[in-house]
Amino acid sequence: MPEALDWTDRVLELEVGPIAHGGHCVARFGEGPGRVVFVRHTLPGERVRAVVTEDGGGAFCRADTIAVLRAAPGRVDPPCVWARAGGCGGCDLQHATPAAQRALKTAVVREQLHRLAGIDADVEVEELPGGPLGWRQRVRLAVDDEGRAGLRAHRSHEVLPIADCLLAPPGSLPPVLAEAFPPGAEIEVAVDADGAQHVDRGDGAGGPLVQWAAGREWRLSPGTFWQVHPALADILAEVVGEWAAAPRGGTAWDLYGGVGLFAAVLAGQVGPGGAVTVVESSRRSVEDGRAALADLPQVSWQVGRVERVLGGLTGSPDVVVADPPRKGLGRAMVDALCGRAPDRVVHVACDPAALARDVALFADRGYRLAQLRAFDAFPMTHHMECVALLTR
Structure with a gap:
Protein backbone atom coordinates (compact mmCIF):
# COMPACT_ATOMS: atom_id res chain seq x y z
CA MET A 1 0.00 0.00 0.00
CA PRO A 2 1.55 3.36 -1.03
CA GLU A 3 2.50 5.77 1.72
CA ALA A 4 -0.02 8.57 2.23
CA LEU A 5 1.00 11.99 1.03
CA ASP A 6 1.51 14.79 3.53
CA TRP A 7 2.44 18.13 2.05
CA THR A 8 1.68 20.15 5.20
CA ASP A 9 3.87 23.30 5.38
CA ARG A 10 5.18 22.71 1.87
CA VAL A 11 5.30 25.83 -0.32
CA LEU A 12 3.89 25.37 -3.83
CA GLU A 13 3.90 27.63 -6.87
CA LEU A 14 0.46 27.36 -8.49
CA GLU A 15 -1.49 28.40 -11.55
CA VAL A 16 -4.92 29.11 -10.11
CA GLY A 17 -8.04 27.77 -11.76
CA PRO A 18 -11.75 28.43 -11.18
CA ILE A 19 -13.50 29.46 -7.99
CA ALA A 20 -15.08 26.59 -6.04
CA HIS A 21 -17.86 26.47 -3.50
CA GLY A 22 -16.39 27.24 -0.08
CA GLY A 23 -14.31 30.38 -0.62
CA HIS A 24 -11.28 28.83 -2.32
CA CYS A 25 -10.03 28.35 -5.87
CA VAL A 26 -8.91 25.12 -7.50
CA ALA A 27 -5.30 24.56 -8.59
CA ARG A 28 -3.30 21.46 -9.51
CA PHE A 29 0.28 20.61 -8.70
CA GLY A 30 2.48 17.87 -10.12
CA GLU A 31 2.84 15.91 -13.32
CA GLY A 32 -0.09 14.90 -15.51
CA PRO A 33 -3.43 16.01 -14.14
CA GLY A 34 -1.68 16.84 -10.88
CA ARG A 35 -3.00 16.79 -7.36
CA VAL A 36 -5.86 19.14 -6.49
CA VAL A 37 -5.04 22.04 -4.20
CA PHE A 38 -7.85 24.13 -2.72
CA VAL A 39 -6.19 27.51 -2.20
CA ARG A 40 -7.56 30.56 -0.37
CA HIS A 41 -6.84 34.28 -0.76
CA THR A 42 -6.42 34.02 -4.51
CA LEU A 43 -8.41 34.62 -7.71
CA PRO A 44 -8.90 32.60 -10.91
CA GLY A 45 -6.08 33.17 -13.40
CA GLU A 46 -3.47 34.17 -10.84
CA ARG A 47 -0.06 32.65 -10.26
CA VAL A 48 0.68 32.42 -6.56
CA ARG A 49 2.98 30.94 -3.99
CA ALA A 50 0.95 29.09 -1.34
CA VAL A 51 1.71 27.12 1.80
CA VAL A 52 -0.12 23.86 2.44
CA THR A 53 -2.11 24.20 5.65
CA GLU A 54 -4.01 20.91 5.74
CA ASP A 55 -3.33 17.55 4.10
CA GLY A 56 -5.23 14.39 4.89
CA GLY A 57 -3.23 12.38 2.39
CA GLY A 58 -6.06 11.97 -0.09
CA ALA A 59 -6.75 13.37 -3.54
CA PHE A 60 -6.51 17.00 -2.40
CA CYS A 61 -4.93 19.32 0.11
CA ARG A 62 -5.63 22.87 1.31
CA ALA A 63 -3.33 25.88 1.06
CA ASP A 64 -3.16 29.61 1.81
CA THR A 65 -1.68 32.16 -0.58
CA ILE A 66 1.44 33.81 0.81
CA ALA A 67 2.62 35.66 -2.31
CA VAL A 68 0.94 36.78 -5.55
CA LEU A 69 3.29 36.38 -8.50
CA ARG A 70 0.75 37.41 -11.15
CA ALA A 71 -2.40 39.23 -10.08
CA ALA A 72 -5.79 38.91 -11.74
CA PRO A 73 -8.08 41.83 -12.57
CA GLY A 74 -10.26 42.63 -9.60
CA ARG A 75 -7.58 42.08 -6.95
CA VAL A 76 -7.26 44.71 -4.21
CA ASP A 77 -5.47 44.95 -0.89
CA PRO A 78 -7.71 43.52 1.86
CA PRO A 79 -8.91 46.29 4.20
CA CYS A 80 -8.47 44.03 7.25
CA VAL A 81 -5.05 42.83 8.42
CA TRP A 82 -6.56 39.51 9.56
CA ALA A 83 -7.76 38.64 6.01
CA ARG A 84 -4.60 36.72 5.17
CA ALA A 85 -2.88 33.35 5.42
CA GLY A 86 -3.26 32.06 8.95
CA GLY A 87 -5.80 34.77 9.75
CA CYS A 88 -9.49 35.00 10.51
CA GLY A 89 -11.79 32.40 9.01
CA GLY A 90 -14.71 34.76 8.53
CA CYS A 91 -13.76 36.55 5.31
CA ASP A 92 -12.75 34.70 2.14
CA LEU A 93 -12.88 37.42 -0.51
CA GLN A 94 -11.55 40.69 0.91
CA HIS A 95 -8.80 40.58 -1.72
CA ALA A 96 -11.39 41.13 -4.50
CA THR A 97 -13.44 44.18 -5.43
CA PRO A 98 -17.14 43.94 -4.50
CA ALA A 99 -18.04 43.50 -8.18
CA ALA A 100 -15.45 40.73 -8.55
CA GLN A 101 -16.82 39.04 -5.41
CA ARG A 102 -20.32 38.97 -6.87
CA ALA A 103 -18.97 37.61 -10.17
CA LEU A 104 -17.23 34.81 -8.29
CA LYS A 105 -20.36 33.96 -6.33
CA THR A 106 -22.40 34.01 -9.54
CA ALA A 107 -19.97 31.49 -11.04
CA VAL A 108 -20.37 29.26 -7.98
CA VAL A 109 -24.17 29.21 -7.94
CA ARG A 110 -24.31 28.57 -11.70
CA GLU A 111 -21.75 25.77 -11.45
CA GLN A 112 -23.58 24.09 -8.58
CA LEU A 113 -26.91 24.16 -10.42
CA HIS A 114 -25.30 22.84 -13.61
CA ARG A 115 -23.37 20.04 -11.90
CA LEU A 116 -25.92 18.93 -9.31
CA ALA A 117 -29.25 19.72 -10.99
CA GLY A 118 -28.41 19.76 -14.70
CA ILE A 119 -29.74 23.32 -15.00
CA ASP A 120 -28.04 26.22 -16.77
CA ALA A 121 -29.52 29.15 -14.85
CA ASP A 122 -29.12 32.73 -16.02
CA VAL A 123 -28.75 34.06 -12.49
CA GLU A 124 -26.63 36.94 -11.19
CA VAL A 125 -25.76 37.49 -7.54
CA GLU A 126 -27.32 40.85 -6.72
CA GLU A 127 -25.80 43.63 -4.64
CA LEU A 128 -27.61 44.74 -1.49
CA PRO A 129 -27.57 48.34 -0.23
CA GLY A 130 -25.09 49.43 2.42
CA GLY A 131 -21.71 48.55 0.96
CA PRO A 132 -19.23 45.74 1.72
CA LEU A 133 -18.32 46.80 5.29
CA GLY A 134 -20.24 47.52 8.49
CA TRP A 135 -23.24 45.41 7.48
CA ARG A 136 -23.09 42.57 9.98
CA GLN A 137 -25.73 43.32 12.62
CA ALA A 214 -42.50 43.35 6.20
CA GLY A 215 -44.11 46.57 7.44
CA ARG A 216 -44.10 45.69 11.12
CA GLU A 217 -42.02 45.75 14.29
CA TRP A 218 -40.38 42.61 15.66
CA ARG A 219 -39.18 42.49 19.27
CA LEU A 220 -36.71 39.64 19.58
CA SER A 221 -35.37 37.90 22.67
CA PRO A 222 -31.57 37.60 22.98
CA GLY A 223 -30.34 34.81 20.71
CA THR A 224 -33.43 34.67 18.50
CA PHE A 225 -32.49 34.26 14.85
CA TRP A 226 -32.71 37.24 12.53
CA GLN A 227 -30.90 37.90 9.26
CA VAL A 228 -27.52 39.56 9.88
CA HIS A 229 -27.68 41.90 6.86
CA PRO A 230 -30.02 44.82 7.64
CA ALA A 231 -31.56 44.84 4.15
CA LEU A 232 -32.07 41.12 3.71
CA ALA A 233 -35.21 40.45 5.77
CA ASP A 234 -37.28 42.98 3.84
CA ILE A 235 -35.93 41.83 0.47
CA LEU A 236 -36.63 38.18 1.22
CA ALA A 237 -40.12 39.02 2.43
CA GLU A 238 -40.78 40.91 -0.80
CA VAL A 239 -39.52 38.13 -3.08
CA VAL A 240 -41.26 35.37 -1.12
CA GLY A 241 -44.51 37.31 -1.18
CA GLU A 242 -44.30 37.89 -4.93
CA TRP A 243 -43.59 34.26 -5.76
CA ALA A 244 -45.81 32.61 -3.14
CA ALA A 245 -48.94 34.36 -4.47
CA ALA A 246 -51.10 32.50 -1.95
CA PRO A 247 -54.79 32.67 -2.96
CA ARG A 248 -57.37 34.54 -0.91
CA GLY A 249 -58.88 32.09 1.54
CA GLY A 250 -56.13 29.58 0.78
CA THR A 251 -53.69 27.58 2.87
CA ALA A 252 -49.97 28.23 3.25
CA TRP A 253 -47.22 26.56 5.24
CA ASP A 254 -44.16 28.42 6.52
CA LEU A 255 -41.63 25.71 7.37
CA TYR A 256 -38.54 26.44 9.45
CA GLY A 257 -40.44 29.66 9.94
CA GLY A 258 -38.46 31.36 12.74
CA VAL A 259 -40.42 34.30 14.12
CA GLY A 260 -42.85 34.25 11.19
CA LEU A 261 -41.39 36.84 8.83
CA PHE A 262 -42.79 35.04 5.79
CA ALA A 263 -45.95 34.06 7.65
CA ALA A 264 -46.76 37.75 8.04
CA VAL A 265 -46.66 38.18 4.26
CA LEU A 266 -48.61 34.96 3.60
CA ALA A 267 -51.27 35.96 6.12
CA GLY A 268 -51.92 39.17 4.20
CA GLN A 269 -52.37 37.16 1.01
CA VAL A 270 -54.75 34.48 2.33
CA GLY A 271 -56.72 36.99 4.42
CA PRO A 272 -58.85 36.33 7.52
CA GLY A 273 -60.57 33.39 5.80
CA GLY A 274 -57.33 31.59 5.02
CA ALA A 275 -54.82 29.70 7.11
CA VAL A 276 -51.06 29.97 7.58
CA THR A 277 -49.22 27.36 9.62
CA VAL A 278 -45.73 28.10 10.93
CA VAL A 279 -43.50 25.19 11.93
CA GLU A 280 -40.42 26.10 13.95
CA SER A 281 -38.30 24.12 16.44
CA SER A 282 -37.17 27.08 18.58
CA ARG A 283 -39.68 27.84 21.32
CA ARG A 284 -38.10 31.24 21.87
CA SER A 285 -38.62 32.15 18.20
CA VAL A 286 -42.23 30.95 18.33
CA GLU A 287 -42.94 33.01 21.46
CA ASP A 288 -41.49 36.12 19.81
CA GLY A 289 -43.40 35.38 16.60
CA ARG A 290 -46.72 34.89 18.37
CA ALA A 291 -46.28 38.27 20.04
CA ALA A 292 -45.35 39.99 16.78
CA LEU A 293 -48.26 38.46 14.82
CA ALA A 294 -50.89 38.56 17.56
CA ASP A 295 -53.12 40.62 15.24
CA LEU A 296 -53.24 37.80 12.65
CA PRO A 297 -55.56 35.03 13.92
CA GLN A 298 -55.17 33.14 10.63
CA VAL A 299 -51.60 32.29 11.66
CA SER A 300 -51.14 29.18 13.80
CA TRP A 301 -47.92 27.78 15.23
CA GLN A 302 -46.45 24.29 15.59
CA VAL A 303 -43.38 23.93 17.80
CA GLY A 304 -41.05 21.12 16.79
CA ARG A 305 -38.74 19.81 14.12
CA VAL A 306 -40.33 20.07 10.68
CA GLU A 307 -39.43 16.44 9.95
CA ARG A 308 -41.56 15.33 12.90
CA VAL A 309 -44.39 17.85 12.69
CA LEU A 310 -45.10 17.65 8.96
CA GLY A 311 -46.82 14.27 9.10
CA GLY A 312 -49.39 15.65 11.55
CA LEU A 313 -50.40 18.58 9.37
CA THR A 314 -53.68 18.01 7.59
CA GLY A 315 -54.72 18.83 4.06
CA SER A 316 -52.80 20.07 1.05
CA PRO A 317 -51.39 23.60 1.09
CA ASP A 318 -51.65 25.91 -1.90
CA VAL A 319 -48.09 27.09 -1.29
CA VAL A 320 -45.19 26.08 0.91
CA VAL A 321 -42.36 28.40 1.95
CA ALA A 322 -39.32 26.54 3.27
CA ASP A 323 -36.19 28.12 4.76
CA PRO A 324 -34.26 25.05 5.95
CA PRO A 325 -30.84 24.90 7.64
CA ARG A 326 -27.67 24.96 5.55
CA LYS A 327 -27.90 21.25 4.68
CA GLY A 328 -31.14 21.88 2.75
CA LEU A 329 -34.34 19.86 2.68
CA GLY A 330 -33.03 16.48 1.52
CA ARG A 331 -34.84 13.61 -0.16
CA ALA A 332 -37.20 12.60 2.64
CA MET A 333 -38.50 16.15 3.13
CA VAL A 334 -38.82 16.84 -0.60
CA ASP A 335 -40.76 13.60 -1.03
CA ALA A 336 -43.03 14.49 1.90
CA LEU A 337 -43.76 17.96 0.54
CA CYS A 338 -44.39 16.80 -3.00
CA GLY A 339 -46.75 14.18 -1.60
CA ARG A 340 -48.97 17.06 -0.45
CA ALA A 341 -48.97 18.47 -4.01
CA PRO A 342 -48.68 22.23 -3.37
CA ASP A 343 -48.95 24.36 -6.49
CA ARG A 344 -45.81 26.29 -5.50
CA VAL A 345 -42.81 25.84 -3.25
CA VAL A 346 -40.67 28.88 -2.41
CA HIS A 347 -37.28 27.61 -1.24
CA VAL A 348 -34.97 29.99 0.65
CA ALA A 349 -31.40 28.72 0.85
CA CYS A 350 -28.07 29.91 2.22
CA ASP A 351 -26.05 27.16 0.51
CA PRO A 352 -26.09 26.91 -3.30
CA ALA A 353 -24.97 23.26 -3.31
CA ALA A 354 -27.78 22.21 -0.97
CA LEU A 355 -30.24 24.22 -3.04
CA ALA A 356 -29.07 22.57 -6.27
CA ARG A 357 -29.47 19.10 -4.75
CA ASP A 358 -32.98 19.97 -3.59
CA VAL A 359 -33.90 21.39 -7.01
CA ALA A 360 -32.84 18.09 -8.59
CA LEU A 361 -34.97 16.16 -6.09
CA PHE A 362 -38.00 18.36 -6.82
CA ALA A 363 -37.46 17.80 -10.55
CA ASP A 364 -37.68 14.05 -9.98
CA ARG A 365 -41.12 14.65 -8.42
CA GLY A 366 -42.43 16.84 -11.25
CA TYR A 367 -41.54 20.33 -10.02
CA ARG A 368 -39.51 22.69 -12.20
CA LEU A 369 -37.35 25.64 -11.27
CA ALA A 370 -39.45 28.58 -12.44
CA GLN A 371 -37.58 31.52 -10.84
CA LEU A 372 -34.28 32.04 -9.05
CA ARG A 373 -32.62 35.03 -7.42
CA ALA A 374 -29.39 35.25 -5.46
CA PHE A 375 -28.24 38.04 -3.13
CA ASP A 376 -24.82 39.09 -1.87
CA ALA A 377 -26.07 39.21 1.70
CA PHE A 378 -22.63 38.41 3.15
CA PRO A 379 -20.07 40.66 1.42
CA MET A 380 -16.38 39.75 1.82
CA THR A 381 -17.32 36.10 2.46
CA HIS A 382 -18.15 33.27 0.07
CA HIS A 383 -21.71 33.05 1.39
CA MET A 384 -24.87 34.19 -0.38
CA GLU A 385 -28.64 33.86 -0.05
CA CYS A 386 -30.82 32.32 -2.77
CA VAL A 387 -34.56 32.15 -3.32
CA ALA A 388 -36.04 29.61 -5.73
CA LEU A 389 -39.60 29.16 -6.98
CA LEU A 390 -40.60 25.59 -7.84
CA THR A 391 -43.87 24.92 -9.62
CA ARG A 392 -45.73 21.78 -10.65
Missing part, protein backbone atom coordinates in the same frame (compact mmCIF):
# COMPACT_ATOMS: atom_id res chain seq x y z
CA ARG A 138 -24.87 40.27 14.71
CA VAL A 139 -21.40 38.89 15.51
CA ARG A 140 -20.64 35.81 17.61
CA LEU A 141 -17.32 35.96 19.45
CA ALA A 142 -15.37 33.09 20.98
CA VAL A 143 -13.30 33.44 24.15
CA ASP A 144 -9.78 31.99 24.49
CA ASP A 145 -8.16 30.41 27.55
CA GLU A 146 -7.06 33.82 28.81
CA GLY A 147 -10.57 35.30 28.72
CA ARG A 148 -10.04 37.38 25.56
CA ALA A 149 -12.87 37.55 23.04
CA GLY A 150 -12.11 37.23 19.33
CA LEU A 151 -12.87 35.39 16.10
CA ARG A 152 -11.76 31.91 15.10
CA ALA A 153 -9.04 31.16 12.58
CA HIS A 154 -10.01 29.36 9.37
CA ARG A 155 -10.99 25.69 9.99
CA SER A 156 -9.66 25.96 13.53
CA HIS A 157 -10.74 26.36 17.13
CA GLU A 158 -7.95 28.89 17.68
CA VAL A 159 -9.32 32.25 18.85
CA LEU A 160 -7.68 35.34 17.34
CA PRO A 161 -7.72 38.25 19.84
CA ILE A 162 -8.69 40.89 17.27
CA ALA A 163 -9.12 44.60 18.02
CA ASP A 164 -12.16 45.04 15.75
CA CYS A 165 -14.06 43.52 12.81
CA LEU A 166 -14.73 45.72 9.79
CA LEU A 167 -17.90 43.81 8.94
CA ALA A 168 -19.56 44.89 12.18
CA PRO A 169 -21.13 48.34 12.60
CA PRO A 170 -18.36 50.85 13.39
CA GLY A 171 -17.65 51.15 17.09
CA SER A 172 -19.78 48.16 18.14
CA LEU A 173 -17.05 45.61 18.93
CA PRO A 174 -14.04 47.39 20.53
CA PRO A 175 -15.72 48.00 23.94
CA VAL A 176 -16.73 44.33 24.11
CA LEU A 177 -13.34 43.07 22.95
CA ALA A 178 -11.71 45.06 25.74
CA GLU A 179 -13.61 43.09 28.40
CA ALA A 180 -12.54 39.87 30.08
CA PHE A 181 -14.84 36.85 29.87
CA PRO A 182 -14.90 33.29 31.25
CA PRO A 183 -12.61 31.09 29.13
CA GLY A 184 -14.52 29.08 26.56
CA ALA A 185 -17.57 31.34 26.62
CA GLU A 186 -19.38 32.57 23.50
CA ILE A 187 -20.55 36.16 23.27
CA GLU A 188 -23.05 37.57 20.79
CA VAL A 189 -23.00 41.27 19.93
CA ALA A 190 -26.03 42.58 18.05
CA VAL A 191 -27.11 46.01 16.84
CA ASP A 192 -30.82 46.41 16.21
CA ALA A 193 -32.80 48.60 13.84
CA ASP A 194 -32.92 51.43 16.38
CA GLY A 195 -29.11 51.43 16.64
CA ALA A 196 -29.16 49.97 20.15
CA GLN A 197 -26.37 47.53 20.95
CA HIS A 198 -27.06 44.30 22.81
CA VAL A 199 -24.42 41.99 24.30
CA ASP A 200 -25.59 38.45 25.07
CA ARG A 201 -23.13 36.78 27.43
CA GLY A 202 -25.09 33.54 27.38
CA ASP A 203 -27.30 34.44 30.32
CA GLY A 204 -30.27 35.66 28.25
CA ALA A 205 -30.08 39.04 29.96
CA GLY A 206 -30.84 42.29 28.21
CA GLY A 207 -33.89 43.82 26.60
CA PRO A 208 -35.44 42.76 23.32
CA LEU A 209 -33.84 43.61 19.98
CA VAL A 210 -36.11 45.74 17.81
CA GLN A 211 -36.18 44.96 14.09
CA TRP A 212 -38.41 46.21 11.30
CA ALA A 213 -39.41 44.20 8.25
